[in-house]
Amino acid sequence: MKINRLFEILYLLLEKKTITAKELAEHFEVSVRTIYRDIDILSSAGIPVYFQRGKSGGIKLMDNYVINKSLLSQNEQNEILYALQSLNATNYPNNNKTLSKLNAIFNKKSDNWIKIDFSRYNCDDNTLFEKIKEAILTKQTVKFNYFNTKGEHSERIADPLNLWFKERAWYLFAYCHKKSDIRQFKITRIKNLILTDKHFEKSVENFKINDKKDKIKNVKIIVEIDKSQAYRVYDEFSEENINKMENGNFEIVMEYPENEWVYGYLLSFGEHLKIKEPERIKKILFEKIEKMKKNYK
Known part of the structure; x- marks a missing residue:
């Protein structure tokens, strides 16, 4: 318990800069005398903690003090903070406290470099x-x-x-x-x-x-997609799979596992997509379109 208390006292000092012995005693539910002994232990361990008297006085750490972190390079510290920020961006729960502690321990606040919005996918529940x-x-x-x-x-x-x-x-x-x-x-x-x-x-x-x-055999599919669907073409296909045709349309070469998902994906382009090969998939989509038409008679 004492070791945990000593570490948390150090963290609180890093976070708050100044704190009174009374506040620490109330926080840990111990006596003020116990807090004084804890501060003596920290001081004897080489941590530059001291008492400052006066109206705004209290227990303080020397300016610019950071916990010895020689096992982690500056780049490694940044990578840890960036990784935690990326979790925050995905609304990962209970992450802010960890990020705050490490910012204090590393004595740095890295720029918040990423933002992800999952709102349209209704991903609020992380339970x-x-x-x-x-x-x-x-x-x-x-x-x-x-x-x-x-x-x-x-x-x-x-x-x-x-x-x-x-x-x-x-x-x-x-x-x-x-x-x-x-x-x-x-x-x-x-x-x-x-x-x-x-x-x-x-x-x-x-x-x-x-x-x-990865175990399902992929099928090679070649399609022609109307130029009006350029926004989808460049969003959904790699550049090396896109061939701009003379009429302005796109010829796309794709490889996917053949299943109901890929049939539905091809049909999602509606009248803007034409199967060039294989002939077998062209027939499958034709049959599906015929069945769909029956739903609208």
């Missing part, structure tokens, strides 16, 4: 991420309801290993008790997650985690 983070760090088995790509519902019990962000979405990689294997769960399809009282010993190093998307 699920907090639960998953806790489960991963404490190695607690979780239980949840899951909906697959076909809308089928199942109850899962799993040992969570890590979170991945890939292709604009978050995924949980976990050892699924039902499948007795590693499985990938899209976060938006996880419902009613709870932490159980069971713990596990597995770690991510015990498994070779591969994104299942």
Whole structure:
């Protein structure tokens, strides 16, 4: 307890610059005499703490004092602060206190270099991420309801290993008790997650985690997209995959896993996209359009 109190006294001095013994005693619920002894210990340890008398006096640290941090270079300190700022930008919960402490310890305040707005995606609720983070760090088995790509519902019990962000979405990689294997769960399809009282010993190093998307054979698709869709073309495709045609339209060469998602993505361009090859996908989209037309008769 004393070690923790000494460290927090030092942090408070770094943050507030000046504080009275009475204020510290009330904060830690100890006597003023105990605080004086703590200050003596800090002083004998080589920390330049001193008492200043007068109206605005109190316990102070010498100006420009910072905790010895020789294990971290200036660049490493900046990288830590920048990483915490990037978490703040994503509305990551309970991060400001950590960032404030490290700013004080490093005696610097780095520029806030990043801003991310998730408001249109309705991402205000971080409860699920907090639960998953806790489960991963404490190695607690979780239980949840899951909906697959076909809308089928199942109850899962799993040992969570890590979170991945890939292709604009978050995924949980976990050892699924039902499948007795590693499985990938899209976060938006996880419902009613709870932490159980069971713990596990597995770690991510015990498994070779591969994104299942990488195992699906990609199909090469060549399309022509109308010039009116230039804003989407340059937003959604790499420059090396874009060929500007003489008529002003775009020829796009893309490779995707062939599934319902890619059919829906191609159809999202409506009348502005034409499949050039393969012929098979052209027929699949034609059949889907015919079925769609029946909904509007």
